[in-house]
Each structure stands twice: as structure tokens, then as C-alpha cells.
Amino acid sequence: xxxxxxxxxxxxxxxxxxxxxxxxxxxxxxxxxxxxxxxxxxxxxxxxxxxxxxxxxxxxxxxxxxxxxxxxxxxxxxxxxxxxxxxxxxxxxxxxxxxxxxxxxxxxxxxxxxxxxxxxxxxxxxxxxxxxxxxxxxxxxxxxxxxxxxxxxxxxxxxxxxxxxxxxxxxxxxxxxxxxxxxxxxxxxxxxxxxxxxxxxxxxxxxxxxxxxxxxxxxxxxxxxxxxxxxxxxxxxxxxxxxxxxxxxxxxxxxxxxxxxxxxxxxxxxxxxxxxxxxxxxxxxxxxxxxxxxxxxxxxxxxxxxxxxxxxxxxxxxxxxxxxxxxxxxxxxxxxxxxxxxxxxxxxxxxxxxxxxxxxxxxxxxxxxxxxxxxxxxxxxxxxxxxxxxxxxxxxxxxxxxxxxxxxxxxxxxxxxxxxxxxxxxxxxxxxxxxxxxxxxxxxxxxxxxxxxxxxxxxxx
Amino acid sequence: xxxxxxxxxxxxxxxxxxxxxxxxxxxxxxxxxxxxxxxxxxxxxxxxxxxxxxxxxxxxxxxxxxxxxxxxxxxxxxxxxxxxxxxxxxxxxxxxxxxxxxxxxxxxxxxxxxxxxxxxxxxxxxxxxxxxxxxxxxxxxxxxxxxxxxxxxxxxxxxxxxxxxxxxxxxxxxxxxxxxxxxxxxxxxxxxxxxxxxxxxxxxxxxxxxxxxxxxxxxxxxxxxxxxxxxxxxxxxxxxxxxxxxxxxxxxxxxxxxxxxxxxxxxxxxxxxxxxxxxxxxxxxxxxxxx
Numbered sequence: 001x002x003x004x005x006x007x008x009x010x011x012x013x014x015x016x017x018x019x020x021x022x023x024x025x026x027x028x029x030x031x032x033x034x035x036x037x038x039x040x041x042x043x044x045x046x047x048x049x050x051x052x053x054x055x056x057x058x059x060x061x062x063x064x065x066x067x068x069x070x071x072x073x074x075x076x077x078x079x080x081x082x083x084x085x086x087x088x089x090x091x092x093x094x095x096x097x098x099x100x101x102x103x104x105x106x107x108x109x110x111x112x113x114x115x116x117x118x119x120x121x122x123x124x125x126x127x128x129x130x131x132x133x134x135x136x137x138x139x140x141x142x143x144x145x146x147x148x149x150x151x152x153x154x155x156x157x158x159x160x161x162x163x164x165x166x167x168x169x170x171x172x173x174x175x176x177x178x179x180x181x182x183x184x185x186x187x188x189x190x191x192x193x194x195x196x197x198x199x200x201x202x203x204x205x206x207x208x209x210x211x212x213x214x215x216x217x218x219x220x221x222x223x224x225x226x227x228x229x230x231x232x233x234x235x236x237x238x239x240x241x242x243x244x245x246x247x248x249x250x251x252x253x254x255x256x257x258x259x260x261x262x263x264x265x266x267x268x269x270x271x272x273x274x275x276x277x278x279x280x281x282x283x284x285x286x287x288x289x290x291x292x293x294x295x296x297x298x299x300x301x302x303x304x305x306x307x308x309x310x311x312x313x314x315x316x317x318x319x320x321x322x323x324x325x326x327x328x329x330x331x332x333x334x335x336x337x338x339x340x341x342x343x344x345x346x347x348x349x350x351x352x353x354x355x356x357x358x359x360x361x362x363x364x365x366x367x368x369x370x371x372x373x374x375x376x377x378x379x380x381x382x383x384x385x386x387x388x389x390x391x392x393x394x395x396x397x398x399x400x401x402x403x404x405x406x407x408x409x410x411x412x413x414x415x416x417x418x419x420x421x422x423x424x425x426x427x428x429x430x431x432x433x434x435x436x437x438x439x440x441x442x443x444x445x446x447x448x449x450x451x452x453x454x455x456x457x458x459x460x461x
Numbered sequence: 462x463x464x465x466x467x468x469x470x471x472x473x474x475x476x477x478x479x480x481x482x483x484x485x486x487x488x489x490x491x492x493x494x495x496x497x498x499x500x501x502x503x504x505x506x507x508x509x510x511x512x513x514x515x516x517x518x519x520x521x522x523x524x525x526x527x528x529x530x531x532x533x534x535x536x537x538x539x540x541x542x543x544x545x546x547x548x549x550x551x552x553x554x555x556x557x558x559x560x561x562x563x564x565x566x567x568x569x570x571x572x573x574x575x576x577x578x579x580x581x582x583x584x585x586x587x588x589x590x591x592x593x594x595x596x597x598x599x600x601x602x603x604x605x606x607x608x609x610x611x612x613x614x615x616x617x618x619x620x621x622x623x624x625x626x627x628x629x630x631x632x633x634x635x636x637x638x639x640x641x642x643x644x645x646x647x648x649x650x651x652x653x654x655x656x657x658x659x660x661x662x663x664x665x666x667x668x669x670x671x672x673x674x675x676x677x678x679x680x681x682x683x684x685x686x687x688x689x690x691x692x693x694x695x696x697x698x699x700x701x702x703x704x705x706x707x708x709x710x711x712x713x714x715x716x717x718x719x720x721x722x723x724x725x726x727x728x729x730x731x732x733x734x735x736x737x738x739x740x741x742x743x744x745x746x747x748x749x750x751x752x
Contacts, residue, residue, distance in 0.1 A: 025649070027649060028649070031498065031500075031652075034498055035494050035498065038493075038494065038497045038498065039470070039490070039493075039494070043470075043486075045486045045487075045490075046470055046486060046490045048487075049486055049487040049490035049491055050490055050491075050494055052487070052653070052655075053487075053490070053491040053494055053495075053652040053653055053654055054494075054652060054653075056653050056655070057645070057648045057649075057653055058505070058639070058642070058648075058653075059505055059506070059639060059655040062655060104661070169721070169746050170719075170720060170721040170724065170745055170746065173689075173744065173745045173746045174682075174685055174686055174689045174745065177689035177692055177693070177744065178685060178688065178689055178692075180692070181688075181692045230694070233694060234694060237696055237697075238507075238639065238640075241640050242639070242640055242641060242642070245640050245641055246641070345694070
């Protein structure tokens with residue numbers, strides 16, 4: 001890259017970061033340029049660190065930053081040079097991959113990732129006389145296709161046999177965890193490589209726009225991949241700590257109440273009617289009670305499960321939390337959730353197997369569930385309870401049973417409905433969201449950022 | 462502008478290593494930039510990855526004084542910046558009973574009665590200084606406002622004495638566990654470094670450096686097991702400090718290989734929660750092997 005092209009590239013890069021929700025001001029861009037000026041361009045990892053230091057402001061942004069960095073400041077142009085001769089077919093590549101995975105050789109893994117994309121990831125017509133980017137819509141590099149041929153996940157056992165130098169089930173268990181995370185890194189490398197190659201073909205900005213995954217806190221709950229859900233779960237502990245500090249501060253601030261006029265006047269008698277020392281009305285202490293009512297049907301289970309874990313992690317902020325899940329019927333799952341904090345992954349499965357939520361099918365029945373909640377656990381909701389209902393409000397054409405929601409709202413201190421669907425989808429098809437929304441306040445809650453915001457806003461301090 | 466502390470990124474790596482701190486490229490580059498651009502460095506990351514240690518090592522590597530401001534909830538200007546030594550002022554007033562008001566006033570608010578706290582101390586220090594503002598996220602938002610003023614211009618105004626400017630710009634390092642989001646204004650003035658768990662090779666070198674007596678193969682196993690533990694979804698992933706502790710424990714136990722028996726007995730050194738313990742035991746199949 002020539003020196004004159006750099007400012008332009010940097011500005012494009014920053015623009016792309018902004019598009020992905022990382023706010024980078026002009027001041028930061030200038031800092032970044034100054035950093036590059038001081039460091040030079042010789043070392044790519046130094047450049048990466050320098051840009052990260054100047055433009056990023058919080059830790060969660062790193063993955064997005066790295067993906068975009070690889071696009072805008074690629075390792076190489078065209079097919080990346082590989083450490084050895086390129087493998088002839090899939091079998092040979094898998095052979096090499098097993099060795100690299102077993103050794104944990106990162107450089108070799110990366111070169112095998114680019115080899116996989118080069119050999120198997122190509123799609124569309126790559127004729128020699130191809131007309132540049134014009135007809136580029138039909139060709140490109142596909143990580144999916146490459147991974148489909150290489151099938152790195154199926155290599156786990158072969159990697160383990162290779163590693164197993166010393167015996168022992170313990171050593172094997174450690175090796176297994178290691179091998180798994182290396183395979184994940186390999187998959188990511190293939191994806192990054194395919195993005196980079198496609199970007200060369202079709203223009204960087206397009207690829208940056210479509211193919212770079214969003215930041216974790218903007219991933220939508222309902223279409224998150226397994227890996228993204230795992231990443232989301234990993235953020236729960238730090239997030240809950242952050243939220244707890246915020247709630248505790250707010251509670252402390254709120255402890256001193258308003259001026260108590262009567263006592264102030266009474267006191268002022270001693271100073272001849274001049275209110276020298278205003279008396280404050282003390283707030284009644286007490287933490288709020290919380291009732292969660294979660295739709296655990298397939299479409300929204302991920303969202304409900306995540307919210308459950310978050311609330312569970314915040315449990316010391318409430319005097320009492322009771323959790324109910326429903327699909328067709330409602331059942332209390334407080335005990336399951338409490339026990340589930342050690343194993344967040346299996347929580348949904350255990351709720352579905354151990355609680356009585358269904359009669360026949362797996363599709364949600366809001367009417368029946370709400371009715372069974374109101375009938376069976378009427379005492380769960382009292383004047384000090386805040387109720388959160390989690391669900392998309394899709395009744396499958398059944399009766400929404402607004403009356404039940406009205407009754408809950410009548411008894412509770414307040415009720416909020418968190419809906420993981422986009423606001424624009426409310427009321428379409430079998431969604432009764434708008435009807436429910438007229439009874440209780442309904443909030444769009446599609447990603448971690450919205451959930452964080454809602455939890456701090458809605459929960460009484 | 463004063464002399465930079467380092468000439469190149471490689472020099473940063475070298476000199477920090479000399480002070481017992483093995484820095485990754487990211488750390489070294491960011492430190493180098495913070496020095497060159499004259500900006501404070503905000504280091505964020507999980508507990509026990511060596512944030513505070515970085516400041517210590519920097520001070521050692523550059524032969525600077527280390528001045529530390531430990532933040533906590535409710536820390537205020539008097540604790541961070543300066544305060545007047547009231548007791549001594551009273552004594553002075555009592556001692557000089559028959560002098561006039563004018564004279565007493567001039568005397569009492571002078572250098573002699575000023576108690577400099579870390580920020581003022583760092584600014585006035587004529588020698589090279591590393592100023593560590595530890596756990597910035599624990600302080601209240603008002604404190605951040607104060608930091609902005611001090612770190613922005615490197616000067617402090619004491620109403621009775623006038624403005625005190627830095628004679629030498631200190632190298633400022635702020636750490637945070639990110640329990641609270643720091644204000645945008647503060648972040649904008651700093652370079653940002655997210656310090657995470659190190660790569661296996663680096664961690665191996667760290668363990669070798671800190672626990673030199675441990676057999677190389679065992680060191681390798683320790684790092685691998687810790688790496689495996691970190692990839693599980695634990696409540697608290699083991700930090701570098703804990704890896705080192707564990708290595709020391711193993712050395713003390715006289716273990717020569719890392720088998721399930723040894724791990725089972727010493728796992729408490731690296732895992733601090735019962736639930737994590739159970740989970741790790743299940744995933745590493747310790748329970749089935751020992752029952």
C-alpha cells in the first residue's frame with residue numbers, strides 16, 4: 001500500500017466501523033493516523049494493535065473490529081501464500097489439517113484455511129476473460145462450500161488419536177476441549193478468508209456491509225447461531241455485575257426521599273418558624289419482587305432462556321423471584337432456573353423435559369397458558385410484584401385471552417411485556433402483540449443492548 | 462515535548478521483559494503509542510490478567526517513580542488531588558497568637574500546609590513518573606470529571622496558590638474491570654487496551670519466568686489445562702495470577718506429572734466457585750475416574 005492511499009483507506013475503514021455500530025469520531029481517526037505515522041506500516045499486528053487502541057472504546061467491539069481490519073488491511077492480495085505446497089484434494093487437506101490441529105500450529109491452520117477456500121470455496125464462473133466486477137454477482141468464494149468439503153468438525157476423533165501421546169482419560173478430556181476450540185478457530189479463519197477474497201472481487205464496502213457479523217450486543221436473540229448464543233451467555237456474568245452496580249447506585253440515590261413537609265414545619269417551630277433543617281421522608285426499604293412469565297416455545301426459547309439467566313444472575317437485587325414457563329400450559333420453574341445457573345447450555349432442555357408445559361404439541365397457546373397461570377398461581381402476583389412477560393405474542397390463531405393479562409395487570413405493581421420481534425412485525429399474521437400492547441406496555445427486545453436498557457429502566461430501583 | 466521513553470516497539474518488549482513482564486505485541490504497541498502520543502492509557506480486562514502489574518513493570522523498566530491512586534466508591538478531590546493540613550494550620554495559628562490577620566492568612570495557606578495526594582504528587586514530580594489510577598470504574602462519575610481536567614492539561618489549580626502545571630508529563634495508566642461504563646469523555650482522551658488472557662506460548666513463558674523451578678513438560682500441561690478451563694463457560698475463568706499460583710502449588714506438592722489425582726486435589730487454587738469446580742470436574746471427567 002502506498003503512503004498516499006493510506007488516509008483514504010483509513011477513512012473507509014472508519015466509515016465501515018461506524019456502519020457496524022462502533023462510534024468513531026473524527027478525533028479518533030486523527031489519532032489513528034498519528035499512531036500509524038509513528039509506527040509505520042511494516043508490522044501488520046502492530047498496525048492492528050495501534051488502530052484498536054485508538055478507535056475502540058469497549059471490549060465487546062473487538063470481534064467486529066478484527067473482521068473489518070482483515071478486510072481493509074488484508075494479509076495478501078489474491079491467493080495467500082501457503083507454507084507448503086497446496087494440497088491436491090480434500091482428503092490430503094484433511095490429513096494436513098489433522099496434523100495442524102493436533103499440534104496447534106496457528107500459522108499452518110491459517111494457511112490451510114486459505115487453501116480450503118482456494119480449492120473448494122470457489123463458485124460461479126471464473127473464466128480467464130472475466131469482466132471484473134461487473135458481472136461479479138454470480139461468482140465469489142464461499143466459506144460454507146469450503147467447510148462442507150473439508151468438514152473440520154468430523155476430524156475431532158482423528159485429531160484426538162494423533163494427540164494421544166500419553167494416556168489417561170484426563171489428558172484426553174483436556175485434549176478434546178483444546179481440539180474443539182482449535183476447530184472453531186479454523187472455521188473462523190476459513191470464513192475470514194472467504195470474506196477477504198470475495199471482497200477483492202466485489203468491492204470491500206459491500207462485503208463489509210453484508211458479511212461481517214454484528215457486535216455481540218446487537219445480535220438478534222431469535223436468529224443467533226449456536227456460537228453467538230454461547231458468546232451471549234459468556235457475557236451474562238460481567239453484564240449482570242455491571243447492572244447490579246447500576247441498580248445499587250440508583251437505589252442508594254433514591255433512599256433519601258422527598259421533603260416531609262409536616263415534620264419540617266414541626267421542626268421549624270424551634271427556630272421561630274424558619275425551616276432551618278428540612279426533614280426528609282424516608283423511603284420504605286425493600287427490594288422488589290419479580291415474576292417472570294416466559295414463552296418457552298421453539299421460536300422464542302433462546303430469548304426467554306437468555307433473559308432468565310440474566311435475571312437469575314441479578315437475583316440478589318430482588319427479594320423474591322418466581323419464574324414461570326409456558327408453551328400450552330404454565331408451570332413454575334423457579335427451582336430449575338436456580339439450579340440451572342451452573343449449566344446454562346442445558347437449561348432450555350431441562351425446562352422442557354421436567355416442567356409440565358405441553359399437552360399435545362409444541363406450539364404456544366397463549367390463551368390457555370395465561371388462563372392456567374391466573375388459575376393456578378394467582379397468589380404469585382401481589383401489589384409489590386413486578387411482572388415481566390417474555391414472548392412474541394403469536395397465538396397460533398387461538399384466543400389471546402386479554403382478560404387474563406388484564407387481571408394480572410390489575411393485581412401487580414406493574415407489568416411489562418418484552419417482545420423479541422421487530423416492532424414492524426407486531427400484529428402481522430397470528431401475532432396478538434398489538435392487542436396485548438394495548439393492555440400492558442410492550443417493548444421491543446431483540447438484542448442484548450435493548451435487554452440491558454430495559455432491565456435497568458423497568459426494574460424498580 | 463519531553464524525551465520519549467522508548468525508541469521502538471521492540472524496545473518496549475525488551476525492557477518490560479527485563480522488568481519481569483512479558484508483553485504481547487498488542488500491549489507493547491499500545492504502550493509505545495501512549496508514550497509517543499502523550500496520551501493516558503486505559504487498560505480494561507478481566508481480573509488477574511496483569512493490568513496493575515503492567516504499571517509496576519513500566520515503572521521498573523523506565524526507572525520511574527510509581528504513584529498509585531486506588532479508586533473506590535466515594536473517593537473525592539481531597540483524597541485524589543490535595544487537601545489542607547487543618548491540624549497543622551490550627552497549630553500554626555495558635556503558635557503565632559499576636560500576629561495580624563494578614564500575616565497569618567498568608568502563612569497558613571502556603572506550601573507547608575498542603576498535603577499533596579496522588580494526582581498532585583504525580584504532576585509536581587520532577588522525575589519520570591508512572592501514574593497508576595487503579596480500578597477507575599469503582600470511582601463515582603464526579604471523579605471522572607476531575608480526572609478529565611487533570612489528565613487533559615496536566616495541571617491543577619489550587620485557589621490559594623494558583624495553577625500548578627506538570628514539570629514532566631507522567632505516563633498515565635488507568636485500569637478498569639468494566640463493572641461500570643466509563644464516560645465517553647474520559648475514554649476519548651485515552652488510548653484503549655483490552656487486556657485478555659494471553660496466548661498459550663506467552664502464558665508458558667510467563668509461568669517459566671515466575672516459577673523457574675517447574676519442569677518444562679509440567680508447565681506445558683498446566684497452561685493447557687488452564688486454557689481448557691477458560692474455554693468452558695465458567696463463572697470466573699482462571700487468571701494468569703492463578704495459573705502462576707497453581708504452578709507454585711504443584712512445585713510445592715512435588716508433582717511431576719499432571720494426572721487427575723493431582724488436579725482434583727489442587728483445583729481449588731484456580732477455581733473459586735463451587736459450581737465452577739463441579740463443572741470443570743464433569744468436563745474433565747475427574748469424578749468418573751475417582752469414584
